[in-house]
Amino acid sequence: MIRMGMIGCGSMADRHISALAPLQGRMRFTAFADIELPRAQRLASSVAGAVAAENYRDIFDHVDAIIIALPHDLHHQVGMDCLRAGKHVLMEKPLALTEAQCLELIAADRSPEPVLMLGYVMRHHPLWKQMGEYIRQRTYGEAFHVSIWTEQYTDASQGAWIGQAKRLGGGQLFSHGCHYIDLLLDWLGDPVCGTHIGTRLGTPWMEREGTSNVSLKFKSGATAYHFGTWGARGSRLGYAAHAHCTEGMLELDHAEGTITLHRDKSGGDLPALEALAFKGEAPKDINKVVVYRCSGADKRRKAVVQQIEAFLDCIEKKMKPDISAQASLRSLQVIWKLYEAEEGMVVADLR
Numbered sequence: 538m539i540r541m542g543m544i545g546c547g548s549m550a551d552r553h554i555s556a557l558a559p560l561q562g563r564m565r566f567t568a569f570a571d572i573e574l575p576r577a578q579r580l581a582s583s584v585a586g587a588v589a590a591e592n593y594r595d596i597f598d599h600v601d602a603i604i605i606a607l608p609h610d611l612h613h614q615v616g617m618d619c620l621r622a623g624k625h626v627l628m629e630k631p632l633a634l635t636e637a638q639c640l641e642l643i644a645a646d647r648s649p650e651p652v653l654m655l656g657y658v659m660r661h662h663p664l665w666k667q668m669g670e671y672i673r674q675r676t677y678g679e680a681f682h683v684s685i686w687t688e689q690y691t692d693a694s695q696g697a698w699i700g701q702a703k704r705l706g707g708g709q710l711f712s713h714g715c716h717y718i719d720l721l722l723d724w725l726g727d728p729v730c731g732t733h734i735g736t737r738l739g740t741p742w743m744e745r746e747g748t749s750n751v752s753l754k755f756k757s758g759a760t761a762y763h764f765g766t767w768g769a770r771g772s773r774l775g776y777a778a779h780a781h782c783t784e785g786m787l788e789l790d791h792a793e794g795t796i797t798l799h800r801d802k803s804g805g806d807l808p809a810l811e812a813l814a815f816k817g818e819a820p821k822d823i824n825k826v827v828v829y830r831c832s833g834a835d836k837r838r839k840a841v842v843q844q845i846e847a848f849l850d851c852i853e854k855k856m857k858p859d860i861s862a863q864a865s866l867r868s869l870q871v872i873w874k875l876y877e878a879e880e881g882m883v884v885a886d887l888r
């Protein structure tokens with residue numbers, strides 16, 4: 538039974554606690570730390586026998602593994618301290634604020650003893666994982682363009698750290714867009730060039746961009762687009778992705794939990810859409826059919842569970858994590874180059 542600790546008992550911690558009940562046979566929370574002690578105490582009081590501390594170093598004796606869910610400017614120092622104490626670490630994304638800090642954490646990484654894994658939860662989301670498999674395996678031909686939209690309202694007007702560029706490490710792109718840059722690189726391979734254009738208009742609480750537009754071109758020739766905003770006062774797309782492939786367009790609808798194949802050009806000898814329907818689905822019209830449906834009411838909860846399962850697998854079976862510190866650096870380097878090019882009003886060379 539792995540004794541799990543949590544450093545940073547804010548909104549992310551709450552999500553972990555409520556989602557992780559199914560893993561009770563493999564792990565239990567034994568300690569919580571937060572500089573605002575009542576937050577740690579609140580979580581500790583919900584788990585029998587768990588302790589609460591104001592100083593995160595005080596939980597080291599009570600845990601084997603630690604989830605770090607802190608403001609980004611604390612990831613480097615706290616991560617180094619946890620690794621030096623020999624604790625397995627699941628670090629919420631992003632790894633750290635600068636390349637130098639990331640390289641120090643990578644140099645200190647002795648995975649799998651102890652494991653250092655990055656929390657890119659969308660990589661574990663069943664719907665987004667399936668989309669990636671379709672693209673990588675060319676199930677519907679070659680993907681030549683992918684677009685991703687994330688539209689949400691995240692208000693930091695009360696002075697929260699996420700509005701502060703120095704604590705966040707940038708703006709919406711660095712903090713939330715990083716999930717989708719990571720996915721695009723995982724789906725489409727190495728990027729060669731790209732641009733970022735962001736704005737604070739509409740999100741005055743953000744010191745840097747609250748709305749972000751990224752265009753990328755990959756070695757394969759494929760292009761991609763990512764639009765993310767924290768200023769959406771309403772949304773139709775919510776979180777969505779489209780992949781234009783040579784045998785049709787895949788539409789991921791996050792809220793519905795579906796991937797729909799659209800094909801309205803003659804496919805020659807391609808299978809009829811009916812033959813591609815997910816179990817129990819019938820084509821909605823002659824041009825589209827649901828090819829995947831993510832069952833279960835709370836898909837996000839499932840992704841959090843699967844992420845922690847992957848972390849526990851690495852600890853128990855002494856495996857290196859797929860989403861290692863080193864692997865996570867690649868998408869951050871892309872983001873830093875995009876930011877740099879934006880300042881210089883040029884296209885970023887990402888080769």
Ligand SMILES: NC(=O)c1ccc[n+]([C@@H]2O[C@H](COP(=O)([O-])OP(=O)(O)OC[C@H]3O[C@@H](n4cnc5c(N)ncnc54)[C@H](O)[C@@H]3O)[C@@H](O)[C@H]2O)c1
Nearest residue numbers: 545546547548549550570571572573606607608629630658
């Ligand atoms: N994967 C996701 O989808 C997702 C979603 C939201 C947040 N996150 C990540 O989770 C992390 C935390 O974000 P959040 O939204 O929970 O932030 P939050 O502000 O809600 O919580 C951060 C907590 O850290 C505590 N804290 C600050 N300084 C501390 C210190 N020195 N020692 C101990 N505790 C300290 C704060 O008091 C607060 O309770 C970030 O890395 C963020 O990017 C991930």
